[in-house]
Amino acid sequence: MHIKEAMKTKVRAIAPETRFREILNIHDTEEVHRIYVTDSRGKLLGVITSYDILKLLVPEYLGASVARGIVEDGRSFVENAFERYKERTARELMTTPVLSIGPDDPLLAAQTLLRDKNVYALAVVAPDGELLGEVTRMDVLRRLHRAFGFGGDTT
Amino acid sequence: MFWLATLTFAAVYIGIVSEKVNKTTAALCGAAVVLCFRVVSVDEALFDAGLGVDWGVIFLLISMMIIVNILARTGLFQYVAVRAAKMGRGEPFRVMIILAVVTAVASSFLDNVTTVLLMAPVTLVVAQQLETDPIPMLITEALASNIGGTATLIGDPPNIMIGSRAGLSFLDFLVHVAPGVVVIMISWLLAWKLVFSSRMKAKPELCDRIMAMDENRMIVDPALLKKSAVILALVIAGFLSHSLTRLDPSVVAFTGAAFLLLLTKENPAKALSEVEWPTVCFFIGLFIIVGATVKVGMIEILSKQVISVTKPQPDNMFGLTMAVVWFSGLASAIVDNIPYVATMNPLIIETTRAVYGSVPAHVPPAVMPVWWALSLGACLGGNGTAIGASANVVVCGISERAGHKITFARFLKYGAPTTLFTIAVSAVYLWLRYYVVS
Numbered sequence: 001m002h003i004k005e006a007m008k009t010k011v012r013a014i015a016p017e018t019r020f021r022e023i024l025n026i027h028d029t030e031e032v033h034r035i036y037v038t039d040s041r042g043k044l045l046g047v048i049t050s051y052d053i054l055k056l057l058v059p060e061y062l063g064a065s066v067a068r069g070i071v072e073d074g075r076s077f078v079e080n081a082f083e084r085y086k087e088r089t090a091r092e093l094m095t096t097p098v099l100s101i102g103p104d105d106p107l108l109a110a111q112t113l114l115r116d117k118n119v120y121a122l123a124v125v126a127p128d129g130e131l132l133g134e135v136t137r138m139d140v141l142r143r144l145h146r147a148f149g150f151g152g153d154t155t
Numbered sequence: 156m157f158w159l160a161t162l163t164f165a166a167v168y169i170g171i172v173s174e175k176v177n178k179t180t181a182a183l184c185g186a187a188v189v190l191c192f193r194v195v196s197v198d199e200a201l202f203d204a205g206l207g208v209d210w211g212v213i214f215l216l217i218s219m220m221i222i223v224n225i226l227a228r229t230g231l232f233q234y235v236a237v238r239a240a241k242m243g244r245g246e247p248f249r250v251m252i253i254l255a256v257v258t259a260v261a262s263s264f265l266d267n268v269t270t271v272l273l274m275a276p277v278t279l280v281v282a283q284q285l286e287t288d289p290i291p292m293l294i295t296e297a298l299a300s301n302i303g304g305t306a307t308l309i310g311d312p313p314n315i316m317i318g319s320r321a322g323l324s325f326l327d328f329l330v331h332v333a334p335g336v337v338v339i340m341i342s343w344l345l346a347w348k349l350v351f352s353s354r355m356k357a358k359p360e361l362c363d364r365i366m367a368m369d370e371n372r373m374i375v376d377p378a379l380l381k382k383s384a385v386i387l388a389l390v391i392a393g394f395l396s397h398s399l400t401r402l403d404p405s406v407v408a409f410t411g412a413a414f415l416l417l418l419t420k421e422n423p424a425k426a427l428s429e430v431e432w433p434t435v436c437f438f439i440g441l442f443i444i445v446g447a448t449v450k451v452g453m454i455e456i457l458s459k460q461v462i463s464v465t466k467p468q469p470d471n472m473f474g475l476t477m478a479v480v481w482f483s484g485l486a487s488a489i490v491d492n493i494p495y496v497a498t499m500n501p502l503i504i505e506t507t508r509a510v511y512g513s514v515p516a517h518v519p520p521a522v523m524p525v526w527w528a529l530s531l532g533a534c535l536g537g538n539g540t541a542i543g544a545s546a547n548v549v550v551c552g553i554s555e556r557a558g559h560k561i562t563f564a565r566f567l568k569y570g571a572p573t574t575l576f577t578i579a580v581s582a583v584y585l586w587l588r589y590y591v592v593s
Contacts, residue, residue, distance in 0.1 A: 059283070061276035061557050065230040065375045069237060071367040076283065084558060 003110055004103040006143035007124045009133040013038045016045055016091035020056075021082075023090060027053060034121055036098070036131055037090045044123055044131040046094030056093065057081045100125040103132055107143060110135050160194045160447040167444055172490055174542075179433040182440025182494075189447035199446065204320075205501070206446035208439050211319040211405040212312075216438065217430055218408035219309060222387055222415055223265050224429040229380035230373045232261070232273035237370035240281045245362030247287045247355035251295055252344055254278060258296045259303025259340055263310040263333075264391065267300040267546040268431075274300075275553045284364045285357040290559055294569045295347065297550040298538050302343065302577060304546075305534035306336040308394065308404060312438075313496040313533040318404070320500040321518055321526050325394035325404060331527050335584040339535070339577050346576060379419055386415045441497045449501045458505035467510050469521060473590050475506070476524045477582060483532025484578035488539025488571075496533050503529065524589040531581040539574040541566035 012032040014023065016039065026035060027050065037046040057078050067074075085093070100123040101110055110122055114137055121136040163185045170181035189195055200207035239257045243250035254274065262270045274296055282289035304311035308318045308325040314332075317323065374380060393400065393407035400407075416423055448454055465474035479499075486495055507522055508514050518526065537544030541551050541563050547570070551561045 059279070059557055061279040061553060063233065063276055065233045065373045066237070066277055066280055068372040069233075069369045070280070070284075071369065072284070072364055076286075080283070 001107040001143065001147060002103070003101055003105050003107060003124055003135055006107055006110070006139045007103065007133040007135040008139060011036055011131065011134050013042075013131060014090055015040070016089060016094075018090045020085045020088045020090075020093060023048060023093070024053065024082075034134065035090075036123065036134075037094045038131050042131055043129040044098055044100065044125050045091070046096035047098045047123065048090060048094050049120075052093065052095055056085055098123045098125075101135065102127065107140060110140055114140065156192075156194050157451040157453065159192055160189060160444075160451040161453050163188045163194075164444055164448050164453070167440075168490070168494065171494060177433075178491065179437040179440065182437050182444065184440075186440040186443035189444060194447040195443065195450055199450070200443045203446070205504075206450050208442040209316070209319050211403055212315050212442075213435060213438060214405035215309065215315055215319075215408050216312065216435055218405065218412040219266060220269075220430045221412040221426050222383065222390065222408070223269050225379070225415060225419060225421060225426060226265075226383040226387060227269060227273055228376065229383060230375035231380055231384070232270075233277050233373040234370045235261075236274055236277035236281075237368050237373060240277075240365050241368065241370070245285060245357065245365035247282075247285055247292075247357050248348075248352045250281060250285075250365070251292045251351070251355065252347070254281075254292065255295050255299035255344065255347075256340075259299040259306075262300040262303035262546075263306040263336075264387070265310075267304045267311060267544065268549050270300050270303075271297055271546045271550050272553075275550050279553070279557050279559075281365060284368075285361050287355060287357050288559075289557070290554065290561055290565065291351060291355070291569070293550050293554050293559075294561065294566060297544070297547045298343075298570065298573050299340070300546045301534060301537045301544050302336060302340055305339075305531060306333040309408075311492075311534045312434075313492050314530050315404075316493070316496050316500060317526055317530050320504070323518065323526060324397045326397060328530070329395075331523065332530055335527070335531060335581060335588070338584055339580045342580055343573065343577055382418050383415060386411050386418070437493065438497075441494050445494075445497045445501060448498070449505075454498075454501045455505050458502050458509060461502065461506055462509055467506065467521075467525075469510055469519070471590075472510075472521050472525050473586075476528045476585055476589070479503075479525055480528035480532040480578060480582050480585060483529055484536035484539075484574060484581075487533045487536025488543045488574055492533040492537050492544065496529065499529055499533070524585050528581075528585055531585070532578060535577045535581060536574055538570050538577065539567075540570055543570065543574075 012026065012030060013036040014026065016037050023035060026032065033050045035048045036044060037048065038044055059077060059081065062077065099113060099117055099119055101113060103124055113122055121134045123131060124133045124135055126132055167181045167185035170176035171178045190197065190200060195206055235257055236254065239253040240250045243253045258270055258274050275293055278292050278296060279289050282292055308314050308328040314328060318328065390408055390411035393402060394404055416426060465478045467475040503525055504514060511519065541547050541561065547566065551566065554561050
């Protein structure tokens with residue numbers, strides 16, 4: 001089994017000049033967890049995940065134990081963060097390099113990478129760097145399930 | 156051998172000060188050189204406290220790190236910090252002063268870096284809620300942690316080293332240094348009041364935000380808190396009862412750490428992974444390098460210079476005391492105070508030997524103020540610049556990540572006057588207490 005049999009080809013990509021407020025909008029309205037940043041020829045530059053956005057909106061210094069004792073609804077923290085980042089571009093905010101894998105790599109390679117790096121998804125990238133799609137934990141497990149039917153027949 | 160040891164020592168110092176090489180790497184490489192060329196033998200490096208590693212210091216450091224790291228996870232510090240902010244009724248200046256006092260007290264029993272790592276994030280939250288500039292509060296905390304750390308044997312690594320090398324107990328520090336630190340802290344905060352009290356104001360409705368915070372919800376793990384607080388209290392009691400038990404502080408702390416692991420069923424792999432091994436290894440390397448400079452006689456030469464300038468007498472070392480407090484204060488603002496004290500310890504011991512003919516079993520009364528001068532100078536000197544003490548570096552890092560960059564110049568504006576002021580107060584304290592009153 002290879003990556004190309006498990007991967008999704010429909011992924012959300014944006015240009016590196018996209019501003020943070022637009023990114024938030026895309027994240028919210030399209031409900032995508034990962035927004036890939038590509039150049040005009042489709043070459044993968046970076047990624048912005050829900051986790052990245054979460055980290056930007058909540059300050060690092062606010063720990064969970066203190067947060068439990070704050071009565072305010074958190075508006076001031078998020079507003080400050082939004083003011084600070086709204087004009088920043090995807091290029092400035094993206095995570096790079098992106099963990100990626102080739103379409104012809106074995107599925108086992110994706111499994112081990114997902115496990116070792118503790119990420120939810122890998123970008124699937126052609127040898128020339130072009131973004132082809134992504135493969136998530138769910139995609140890998142679904143493909144394995146279909147192939148081996150593990151978990152048994154419950155009927 | 157003399158030149159090899161001296162050049163290695165100089166190279167390591169230059170490496171550390173210029174920040175071209177990581178300080179732990181520099182110290183370990185230096186130690187490797189003096190060991191390879193047999194300036195000191197392996198036996199001397201490992202088993203001779205005068206020429207090698209002072210394992211008492213190493214064990215005390217590791218043990219306290221284990222205890223404090225477990226205590227830090229309970230939420231106690233967040234609780235105390237928010238209580239402090241509420242005691243200040245949310246008025247920024249009052250909050251800043253109370254947080255500074257809390258930081259100083261905590262630092263006198265815990266490592267300074269740990270204290271500011273725990274206090275600074277809560278301070279940022281408080282400042283954010285009050286919509287006030289957090290930078291004065293954060294710098295004040297870093298300064299307070301270095302001042303507070305000076306008060307006890309375990310408050311700051313230089314004191315651990317001084318206590319171990321000179322044979323001074325926890326109680327000695329409490330009786331001789333702590334009162335001075337209290338005087339220093341109070342006079343420094345009064346000076347701060349003149350500078351800041353009119354400048355910091357917050358809107359009343361923002362103060363209400365602080366008053367509305369619920370600190371009781373911040374204790375994450377009450378059971379763990381109880382266990383680690385009991386152990387910490389027992390460890391401090393163990394330090395204080397040294398004259399009865401004759402147990403070395405390192406043994407007391409080590410026992411505390413070991414039984415805390417047993418009591419809390421913490422995974423030792425996790426608790427030990429949080430020990431700052433780079434700092435521990437930095438100490439090990441330094442001890443070996445400085446041991447080499449002692450062995451080849453470099454320290455002896457330096458001590459002769461010191462004697463010819465300050466003219467210490469067996470019954471009066473006023474000149475030496477003043478020279479040590481001022482020189483240490485200035486030197487520690489530039490050089491890391493750990494290698495500085497590692498070098499000064501044998502220097503003072505050599506000087507004692509030269510004055511008395513041999514090293515007395517107990518610290519002679521005339522030499523006591525010299526050790527206190529070293530402690531006060533080295534610990535307080537760290538306040539001088541943003542890189543003078545680890546706590547400063549940590550606070551600047553936290554602040555920058557929160558979007559409030561503290562420039563070197565901005566820190567200097569607060570730190571340099573604080574150092575000059577606190578060293579001056581220290582000098583007056585030492586003069587009055589040891590040369591006027593007694």
